[in-house]
Amino acid sequence: MKIKFSFLLLFISIATFAQEFNATVTVNAEQTGRTKLSVFKTLEGAVQDLINQNNWTDKDLESYEKIDCNFFINVSQYSSDSFTATIQVQASRPVYGSTTSTPIFNFKDNQFNFRYTEFQPLDYNPNTYSSNLVSTISFYLYTILGIDGDTFAPMGGENYHQEAKLIVNTAQGRSEGWQPNDGNQSRFRLNADFLSNNFSKYREALYIYHREGLDVMYEDVKAGKQKIVEAIQMLREVNNSRPNSILMRSFFDAKNNEITRIFSGGPKVDLTEVLNDLKRIAPLYNKKWNTIKN
Template structure:
């Protein structure tokens, strides 16, 4: 079996001998401090620049990737308060992977984290350790990078993201007693809950559906659109089965938060007679996105 993945096509591209890089991400970081009333301070722009370099210049796996294979992601930090180097903020994390045979990208994560608090002094050095807590900001960013790597891997080879999810779990374990936003109790949308479900056997079918949706569905549109759409329907039915067993799970909610617009686009073309069952299923499993589902022609 080919070594876990790809990242943007190690599994499906021809081997080439051009120069490769150790870095895995093409990340954008935005720090919005308007709510603080202090957005003119240079500390916010410095933080933005340092985080961008921290993500893009470090190596987060053992893979050697070319520039076109890097994972696109973005981190939008909304600072709510800032005082004496203490930040209270929220974080929106988004990531995507390319769709084979096209110039399009498919979102694999769109997650809102409302519990981001950290201490940051302008120009402080950022270091990531896989086994020890440095500070809460680095733990949070590193956790999401490992999670993105795991989801990206899962989308190219079935259940191949385990090692990354386990590394993310290490971050959860050593951060729970030192930083905020890591506890499962009382927060069904926590980082720990997301990681727990990704590693749980109860959600293995969801991860299999994630692979089927991307690799057997989206990546086949260029060669056989009808078969690709059938595979996507099959994957969505598996997601529904998971939701029936584990209603309102964080994985299912996160999946549709990332995929609602894409699913609408997929089922906006073709024979609308075949869309009725999909539309009805989507209304049941992800009613929060009903506005999108109502636009599917059936």
């Protein structure tokens, strides 16, 4: 009986703590005009299993610590095993002391063409390129882990960004999005910027915004808001030296609603300077910034 009980505990531990993500995958094939084909639903399930049923780190996480993420694959053309598509990736992590979560990543990748045969196994091997589908999904998972790590400790996601770089190196020359000349919205550029010394202050701002800002608001809202102001001022400095970067765009694509909400109520802090910063750094969201009353 004792042996059986020990085995049961081991099984529960593995089942409960093994994976790092709570991922939802959606494949939209309306543009192909062939939505009834089973391959699209099979693809959806295969990618979701790849994410949710594999270990991506050596950490054991409680269920509430897992990263929620969404992968939206929009297929515009399909023929045989060839897919022309885009992918939108979103992720969030819990806010300490609350039941809410905060978005940490929101990114659309337009360079996502791949081959997939129905029921093809999807497995990630860090030393081997198997397909653009597996490499792209794995790349974004490690990028999300890197961002999540950066929000909990200064440069805390370094190992994960380095793992994403290994994927970039292995995939180079295989498909679009992995090379230096693939544009400013490529996977190559996203990873290179995260690992560049030019953006170390950006990553420091991620820590201040989340760990010293959001995560303290459960006990001191004003102190948390002041730290978020400080983080935005740091982002202004980064933007002054590297304007319109892929990191800055992805940050405000994820955070514009949250920032508007935080500064639109609760204890007041001086917003004169930070509102000017927001309008300069992220002018795309000026309508939202204009709704914030100082």
